[in-house]
Amino acid sequence: MQLFTTITPTPATIPAVARPSVPLMHASQLTHVERLLARKQVVRVGRAVYAWSEDWRGLAPWQRYLCRVHAVALTHPDAIFCCESAAVLWGLPVFGDPGIVHILGGTEATSRVHHGIRTHTSRQRDDVVDLGGILVTGRATTVVDIARSRHHIIGFTLANAALRQDPTLSLDLLADSNENRPSTRGRRHARWVLANATALPETPLEAMSLAVLLWLGFEQPALQVEFPYSGGVDRVDFWWEGRRMVGESDGDLKYDGSLGIEPADAIRAEKERDRRLLRSADGIAHWGWRDVVLVSPLRAEVLRAGLRPVRAEDAASLAGIAKALRSK
Template sequence: MNLKLRLIAERQGGVFSRTQALECGYTPRQIVLRLGNGRWEQLRRGQYAETLDVTGLPAWEQQRTGHVRAIHAVMNSLRQGSVVVSHQSALALHGLPLWGLDLTRVHITRVDGRAGGLIAGVQHHLGRLEPPDLTQVDDRPSTTVPRALVEAACTTSFEAAVVSADVVLREGLVEADELQRLLSVIEFWPGSPIARAALQFADPLSESVGESRLRVLMHQAGLPDPVLQAELFDSDGLVGRVDFYFPQYRTVVEFDGLLKYSGGSSAVLVREKHREDRLRALGLEVVRFVWADFNRPAYVGLTIRQAFTRAHPAA
């Protein structure tokens, strides 16, 4: 890609139009050749980008990268000032985790009075946007993080909405009064009951997607509410901070993510084993879950209840 076109693409998330390529000196044949040999890829009609090798990225980062490029391609193809990026697409543009959100299409909200609906694979929403709802991300007009959160929460599952809301609260990206204003805005929207329940359940102490999902699973299994990020001590001092603690049942529940033990370092594994031994020495039950356990929720609920019984047989 020549320098002139590269500078244009860098301002547009790596995306450029056919018109821009022609204006930068490429011929129609050169464009066809680059698309044919895989150096460029077509994101949508008349919108291109250099082909990226994302095979080394985790699946969720591959999905995010593709969706953000699709956003820029859509915005390139629409009249400036007619729409803003919204819903989960705005969350992607803001760089927030996207677990469980449908990214099969770009979501935008019209601000030009035109009709909404699914048009050319893009979901056009209608909605009144106030100045506090609007911002710019990567030179693209977008809804703010709080607005995008409630928009997306109305279109997804309780679990996915909680994952997003936990992050927004943890990062301090929404004020309480702003959240209340937005909840009143969406009061009669389809999906608003799920959004409201998820936002009420959200907790800034959930430190990862896995912890958020496990907390939702335990809630849906009818388990009591745990204490999050509890610090536990023995005679030698702080044993550690645990993900979930049920003090009335003397039980600790931990989520072990893929990166939990820094690549399996033996020193880290030994320290974690020593930490768990100290917890058990306090008379606590310690239960651990991994990503695969989300596929068997009944097992998770049963395992925790069995730990409760071991800690308090008469409970």
Template sequence: MPGIRLLPSAVHPSPVELVRVRDTVSGSRALRDPALFHRVRPGVYAPRTAWERLPPWDRYLARVHAYALVNPDAVFALASAAALLGLPLFGEARHIHLHAPHAARSRRFGDVFVHASVDDREIVERGGCRMTSRSHTAVDLMRVLPAPFGLAVGDAAISPVQGGDVEASELRELARDRADSRGSRVLRLTTAALDARSESVGESVSRGVVIWSGFETPELQVEFRSPGFVDRVDLFWVGADAIAESDGYEKYLAQTPEQTAERVIAEKRREDRLRRQCTAFGRWDMAAAIAVTPVVTELVRLGVRRVAAPRTGLLTPMRSNPRSLPRAARQRNRDETTPRG
């Protein structure tokens, strides 16, 4: 098994204060007051008001940090490593995932899943936490997630704009070397579709829906110039002269209503400039991409060519991702599913 590599940058910190009962000199009774504190896991609590404000992916990151507090020797894998490394999450994962290469078999207890593996993993240490490396974590997730979600994870690992520091060739090489054949078909498809030009999770998921619905693969980040402006677009099809944007509404939000209005107006003006330079223009959000049909309808309207039969089996699992808690699956309709540090 490869040794542990120390990396200088810190893991993504817990998004909420975590308090261990064993660290309190007094007041442990207050920690157990459900009106004041939420029990993240046995012996670890968070202020309830702050906890309830967290989106599902941040709740999961806090759960991972809570586990690390009481199990400092843990080696995190899959979604747990992704949370610490800043790779995309889709809702709130069901389990804390641990890497145990010398275990005789995988096992599950409570909300913890311990994974035995026939393949080695590169282990890195950041901020006192140990986890599988970004490249190994990405490939592991691309094997088990719905294909467009896996593509988003792989793109994030290689996209400089999204904080990626891995080469696509490294992910493809790791995928080829996996001894475990589980998910190998999906892994081949997703690694073949990787593109470091992707700038958001929503954009990557949308591209996966486009490709596996049988439509022509779009160009990414094409620039359109007009007097005084250079506008880059998410998706562009030369043959159809069509532009599509994957909308994430957080980019419009600002500290004041006036600033938010300014951003919305600026985006409307940008759209007007783009509409003057193409034959067809469309946009959709993450919820539409997950539903698939709205995107397919829009692609037909835009005149994008269908070049292959749809691979429906790669797309339908997005609607009820079994690796996420049900309440989280209903809330993952935002462009950026994991905040960037």
């Protein structure tokens, strides 16, 4: 008996499946695999699937995870990927290398981990998507799965990205998916994420920053606000109009040359931009990834810039952020 219905999304709502950035090779394509492993010329990505070590060393953790998922797809072509494994194939943000690849099993399957693959027991699903020849749970199901089972910082970031990626998604649709599932496990946990997600943050760091700022007790900022000037427009990540304060989740990338800009030029441009913004703002706060993960540095930075909390901190949501993102 078929346990799912495969849906082919319209071209307007489906991206190309995220592909690994390095070649993956089945053991049958290599000669003397054990010798190559002993010489550290290849690394084992999945069962019977390998990559060249030189290629592997240059990958970010989340890129390695994408390779692990594709390795399972090579050896299990009928697998239905879910949770982080579906998310990474959709091109949605995944933190680090989660290691375990998640697939759905039928009602007769046993939940277990075997050879780096976790099989989840499942009731009938009506939104399995053929994504470039690989079966995955649909965006809404993937978002709700993670919102129910992961720390809010992870669920919120993924939900924001999914809303931005697919304009046909809505908070009502996600909430209905959560509330109408037969299982109540994780239903209450997911509600904050599905009530507060928004498509406006442009990066995972912006989404994480928004969540932590709200949990710290600061008021909801306006997002992606534009400040015109004679030569163009400055668009800011966060704007608290009542406090006339700008918040910028910069990260460190713009200063390391990765965007094709020399660090000194990037710093100079930011100072000039800040001077323009201070014509309209009384304060500007800048922070990066580490500040958000550790929470305290973000709190100190926005307080320094003049923002003040309007309610008590949500200690339960703030707890465990660093652990949830550890080594990610």
